[in-house]
Amino acid sequence: MDAHDVTARSAPAEGSAERAVAAVWRIESARIVGTLTRMVGDFGLAEDLAQEALVDALRQWPVDGVPRNAAAWLTAVAKRKAVDAWRRRERLDDRLALIAHDLEREQAELRDPWDPDEVDDDVLRLIFIACHPVLSREAQVALTLRVVGGLSSEEIARAFLVPTATVQQRIVRAKKTLAAAHAPFEVPPRDEHAQRLGAVLGVLYLVFNEAHAASSGPEWMRPELSEEAIRLVRVLAALMPREPEVHGLxxxxxxxxxxxxxxxxxxxxxxxxxxxxxxxxxxxxxxRGRAALATADGLGRGRGVYGLQAAIAECHAIAASVDDTDWDRIVLLYEALGRLAPSPVVELNRAAAVAMATGPASALRIVDQLAASGALRGYHLLPATRGELLRRLGREDEARSEFAVAAGIAGNDRERALLERKARGAVS
Structure with a gap:
């Protein structure tokens, strides 16, 4: 059960309380669950306790009013539930004493406003555990959006066009996997830092890419999903201000x-x-993007994969038109990116930039080499790019054939329709 699941079953008269609960959960879920995980030592139990506190909020807030410090109220209620559970199990130990002490201190905090811009180590630990390497990429994405991003199972399912039950199963399985692996609730040791941070950034980049160009379904873009990805990277940048690739992303x-x-x-x-x-x-x-790139550069450790891609995006952003774009610089940036992170997709993008810098003939040679290698078999943008180059060279029949191939393997409905029109020669 999540915040949306709870509120969806509440009486209409409780609408304002439902909205308050949903808003607090979206903004503060990472801090709430992170704090609880540190205290109870179990990520799955921590989220369950937070969800139980949400149920109490929906019962009490319509009667007593929304607390001034709603997030701290939810955290305190969840901690009391943990204490009660341990008492029932006769498991009074040092953890119980620690939480009882925290509860006394937090009674005062309930009267103070909760600063949504303040971030702490618990949130950072939560991000790393949600992207733990024992989890599949699908599970990492679902868990990050659910627990760190505060999205409901239904919202995640809509964003990725999968059944809600599938998302819920991924989340449940992820919690069980983390428990079985005894995954510690901590920032990884320094010798694992680069690898684990790379996984976190990869998950957030994947979420954003799905927003930028939806892999399937009727809509070409999902801007609402991009907002969540950007919000989470902002949080990460505040938590890890000395990491240039976070600012680069x-x-x-x-x-x-x-x-x-x-x-x-x-x-x-x-x-x-x-x-x-x-x-x-x-x-x-x-x-904001140029400022973030300047921050990354200012750390003096060179540009990584995301910083180089951001520099390419900056070239587009500051150009008055396509013709005014510094395509030579973009080609150089793609060459640097290809050396740092070799990929056929990077090479395909370089070919598109080469076409603008020096003409379609030289770019077509690059694309033909990619096609011959088979590295991008089934990737619709390969024949789509080849079709554009052939059309610029005046080879219309071949171009339409390539667009037809691209349309046949495109997963997104809008993009497929555009490619079909190009195959018919209906788009200039």
Whole structure:
């Protein structure tokens, strides 16, 4: 059960309390569950206690009013439930004494406002445990969005177009896996830091990519999901201010999301970069993205994978038009990215930049080599890119054939429709 599950079954008269519970859970769930996990030593139990506290809130807040410090109220109630459970099991020990002491201290805190911008080590520990390497990537994503991001099972299911039951099963299985692995609630040792942080950033990048270009379904983009990814990376940047790749990922997300308002037309159809109205780009996001990239650069440790991608996004963000874009610099950045993290997708993107910098013929040679290697078999953007290059070279019949192939393997409905129109020669 999660916050949305609880509120969905409440009486209509309790609407304001439901909204308050949902808002507090969305903003503060990571801190609440993180604090409880540190105290009870069990991640799954901590979330169960938090959910029970939500049920109490829905009963009491319509009668007594919403507490001034709602998040601290939920945390205190959950801790009392832990104490009661241990008493019933006759497990009075040092943990009980510690929590009892904390509860006395927190009674005073209930009168003080809870600062939603304050982050602490418990949240950082929670992020790392949600992305623990014993979990599958699907489980890491579900658990991160649920426990760190505060999304309900239904919201996660809608975002990734899977049944709610599937999301719930992933979360339950993830908790059991963490318990079986005795995963410690801690920031990993320094010798594991880079690897574990890479996994965390990879999960958040995956969430954002699904928002940027949905892998399946009727909508090309899912902007609401991007907001969650950006919010979580902001939290991580505040918790780990000396990690340049965290700021690099934040910069990449902000600069990419800046183009979202112009990526769809009034009917929700895709609008490609060359055709976008740059006046609709979100300038505040561009400013924030460039500031985050400057912060990453200022740490003096060089650009990593996300920092290089953010630099590419910055080139697009500051250009007045496609023709004014510094394509030579973008090619160089893709070359650096390819050396740091070799990937056929990076090479395909480099080819697209080469086409703009030096012409389609040289880019087509790169794409043909990729096609011959078989590394991107089944990836619809390979024939789609090849089709664009062939069309620019005047080889229309071959181009339409490539667009038809791309349409046949595209998973997203909107993108498939666009490729089908190109295959018919209906898009110039």
């Amino acid at each position: 934040l910069a990449l997300m902000e600069l990419t999301a800046a183009r979202f308002p112009a990526r769809r037309d009034a009917n929700g159809e895709p609008v490609l970069l060359a055709d976008q109205d740059r006046g609709r780009w979100d300038r505040s996001r561009i400013i």
